[in-house]
Amino acid sequence: MADLSTLRRSPLTHLADRMAAASAEGTVSLSEVPFLGMVSLRVDPSVPVAAVLGAPPPAGCGQTTGTGDLQILWLGPDEWLVVTTNDPVALVDQLDAALGADPGLALDVSANRTVIELTGPQARTVLEKGCPVDLHPRSFGPGRAVMTTLARVPVLLWQTDDNHYRLLPRSSFAEYVARWLLDAMQEFTT
Template sequence: MADLSTLQELRRSPLHDMATEIRDGGVTGDRAVQLVEQPFVTMVSVRIDPDSTGSRGIDEALGAPLPRRVGETSQAGGHTALWLGPDEWLVVSESDAESLVEQLRTAAGDTPAQVVDLSANRTVIELTGPGARGVLEKGCPADLHPRSFPDGTAIMTSLARVPVLLWKVDADHFRVLPRASLAQYVAAWLLDAVREFAPASPSAQAGA
């Protein structure tokens, strides 16, 4: 039987076959955008009554309270909790999934709760650069202006008509979390959208 380390080495990310396209698909200039896949990120779903003793235990385990409103996130000690619903969160973490699930289940105590490893359910596509917001606005119906979508916001929305979790880290840094089965479609759409942000060639500028 293969050991865990061997299985991890054999893993293929949802965008493995597009690695070269993604690596070479960024653009430079005033509206620069770069795309990077962050595969195999630990993601744990938590469902629990937010007013329960178990919820407070999870707050302590994470080092920050679970967010309570749409779009809110909370971060501490390598964990970020993203609000998905009144009693549902996604914890994105630097810890390994198995230990985090065990830790959060223990923290919930006797309170009814669901703590499930969803790491294989999604991948993370990072968009960075001054053109990142503009690229997303081409296919996302949400208002991404900083007044409505400040740093640290994460929402369920759609991109190119595909459901995604969209997380704004800062002004020039977004994370798109599509389901693994739709990741290649989303990445291909993003690469196509990014091309429109490339600087005009000298010949095109001369003919303008």
């Protein structure tokens, strides 16, 4: 049987060259980080899943926890998105085992979203053109993630470092978001 992973195609493969060409080193850059593992975790916060995740799930709105290859983003009082570079199916199995008889759900949702990375000193300015969240460092900084909209499209916006943002739109909206960002970057890249 053929290796099915060779058939896998990210939502923005066809725009990779355009995003690279539109990026301006040291100003603003746009790229896709395809095929990250994503696990939706719904569980009572008192259930001990920290041993599996390597960190406790964040306790409040906009918070993130985790280290290295596994990050946990708060989506609601009993809902998190776990983003990982590891195998999401194995992670789901480990979380299911940790849940035991406790009510909860761990589900691989990796194909649901893609990750668009916007970096550089002008990244925040580009986002501010179409995002209603106050992105000033006094309100939103590294380690924060919120559900919001960008150009009227729902996205999960995550600031991973100074001048480094990850946008997680649904795969069906990824092209629209990427093209909107390309347009919003033009004043800095032409």
